[in-house]
Amino acid sequence: MWRRKRMLKELDEDIREHIARETQDNIERGMSPEDARHAAMRKFGNVTQVMEETREVWSVVWLNQLLADIRFGLRMLRKNPGFTAVAVLTLALGIGANAAVFSVVYAVLLRPLPYKDPSSLIVLNETTPMVGTVSVSYPNFLDWRDQSHTFSEMAAVRGVGFNLAGVTQPENISGGAVSPNFLSMLGVRPFLGRDFDASEEKAGTPPVILLSYSLWQSHFGGDPNIVGRTIKLDDRSFTIVGVLPSNYRSLDKTDVMLPIGVWATDNSEDAKERGSRGDLGVIGRLATGVSLTKARAEMEGIAARLATEYPASNDRFGVALQPIRDAFVSDIRPAILVLFGAVMFVLLIACANVANLFLVRGASRTKEVALRIALGASRGRIISQMLTESFVLAVLGGVLGLALAVAGIGGMSRLIPADMLSGATVNLNGAVLLFAACVVALASFIFGLAPALHSTKPDVQSELKEGGRSGSAGAGQSQLRAALATAEISLALILLVGAGLMMKSLYRLLAVDPGFRPDRVLKLEMDLRTQQYSKDPAVLNFWQQVLEKVRVLPGVEAAAVGTAVPLTDSHGRADVTMEGMTAPAPGNYPHPDVHIISPGFVETLGIPLLRGRTFTDADDEKAPLVGMINAMTAKRFFPKEDPIGKRFMFGHPSTDPPKWYTIVGVVGDTRLYGLANPARLEVYVPFRQNPRSYMALVVKSGADPAALTSAIREAVQSIDKDQPLFAISTMKELVSNSVATRRMTLVLLGLFSGLALVLGAIGIYGVISYSVAQRTHEIGIRMALGAPRRDVFRLVVGQGLELAGIGIAIGIAGALGLARLMSSLLYGISATDFETFAGVSILLALVALLACFIPAQRAMRVDPTVALRYE
């Protein structure tokens, strides 16, 4: 480029100099100066044209060529509208599906988290063999922070709920009580106001609060002078010290943020009790140069020391570390990666199909290409021109594909459960566009190169000599096309196996007995947080009134309250001691889920009573303590005896005085933690003997339970007008949400594999019908020699089935390898499930048969006389 500039810079000077010399020569020959100059100019010719031509010598040839090729490509595509439409649509489906899925991949797995150096942020939890990963106790966190050296900083965040009253509709909001260094450790600065101060960690700190950007917008209209104003949460005034930035993302919903000192003031026991582990998470920043492995080793050492030091609360408790990204993506990663792999396959199939189309068309253009080569066009030039043509096609497909992707992204964001995205926004952004552009470029190479190389092979020049009978493609091309069709079949098989496995898993999962009857049950939660409920009788009185008012609402069949509803996040667990049990090590106590319930709870949820009785209104605060256990607990602790009449207590025997609960009933196991997770030990105790301010109300209705919502809300607010009801959903919805990721995977995988099946069928159909068209002559001869039509049919179908057979065999091998990758998404079947593999193979074989049927019939109808007369 620079040479071009330098060479052209002095051109006009050179020309002027040249003309001057000629003029001088002419003057020396005796012309007048004026004539001499005119003659010189004449002899030189058109100066502008010379400059133009010279400039052209240096012009960028490839650019002009490319433009010409693009024009040529567009012309060719216009000339074959049918071919173009099919190819563009096929590519659009492939590219669109890729862009849509990639937008999710990017949003969830790739987009940088809005923190400073997010890769060194680690989420820490405690672990216990009884449950798995659990929350951290505050005293343990303080010890971790003091004793660790592999972390430069560590901060805790405790989930807190608040009731926001004094607005049109009272509501429950989520807050995070954080160590004062929490935001600065993440590298987040408040959008308005100030960050917390180190002094705000201690109990007794005044109530201050940061608002989330969205709460600031929705409840304060984005008031720029918000700092210094107050907000009333529960019945307390908090001074607003700032607003969080709009792009703030947290692992748990955060409407407000407050210093952990405020929480420690209100919950002094929780803050000091080492055995209290309730919704407290810890995030740490690795010190410079420290690996996760090293940090893990150090933390495990610390946890082991604490377990020895405080066996009552820490025996067998360990620590789990994970990068913050993993904490964000959690369960959805395998599903997303499986889907991303699936759309890649769809794209490959689409490319194979378009390559096939190109080959068919290439056959009819063989003569054109041969002629051009004969006339001296270089092979590279023709290949580059054909690649440009496929690139133009891919760009058209890409543009249409992006339009499809926009629709697809909308559909997918509805399919993906919101909590799975944990705040990630899925949209069409620069990264997705860039990805789509790469896919377009790559695709045009994949489907363009083989046909281009093929149709410019030197031996096609024999075409010219042969006079080319209707551009009959050589054996090479048939092989290439057959290979492409085979590849399509094998890719389609892999996708279908994936979809089949998902479908069977979901079917198995939904067939699991959850242990309760979700039909027509509505669940609503309430948290009594104001001062008026600080005494137990007030709490009990509130719940009693709610039950009385709701039970008489029209359409209500049953209503009850309880602390733990299956398939929700709210669970309580505690160590229990069975009477007469030999005392185990502190960490080995049975640790069942504890349900604190009103009478009618198991009946409302349809949990079966297996022995004894359920709770009644008589089981109140004055009556003897009673409890129920689930079948698993009964089997574990009373395998040979009747558990009715036996006693258990919460905590360890040292607790004094011991409060023994007499077992009065045994109920069925429930799948509290999801259909795929096995049942655990459970105990039930009456709410009047264990008052709780946070309960879920479950209501069984005669018809649509959701229709009862407003009547229930009115009933509750007639008791306390400021009491919010939240987390409202039907039990059916909870069941459905619990399988949402799997359902999304199934729906999309089903869609993609269906697409693959159709494209694969088109591929086989194309190859077979083309081969029939080419073999018309041969078939004619066979029939003239007396081959029965049946044999001709068998010949054609046999060819198709052979392709399908090879494709299916390769596909099965691939699926055996790849299905393992999705084993974490499967339930109740193995990744090599024979039925699925067999079913899918048969399905594909049938589709292939169908695809061959039409060309085979055409072959049967070949009239030998006609076929032979040609040529």
Add this chain to the structure above:
Amino acid sequence: MSTKEERERIELLQGTLDLLILRTLRLGHAHGHAIAKAIEFNSDEVLQVEQGSLYPALHRLIKRGWISVEEGTSENNRRAKFYKLTLKGRRQLTVETRKWDKLAGAIARILRPSE
């Protein structure tokens, strides 16, 4: 119409100008005007070169690396660009000359088969 005796002038065949430039420069470096003059003079002024067409040709040859260019001063102390045959150009000249001989011979044989 000029009354002077008109020599029969022949327009150059496409591409032959390149050959003539290379041949001219074999004798030594020269500036543009001198090359044009030399071609006219050495062909007894039969070959009509529109002098301007020299320049695209020169640039083409530079781009191919067959000739090079350097700044200098001409005989009357004026600034000029001198074009010079490169080694590659020298080899190309041999090739082109052989090709030309072949072509000319072939055409001659066709035109005068009896000879």
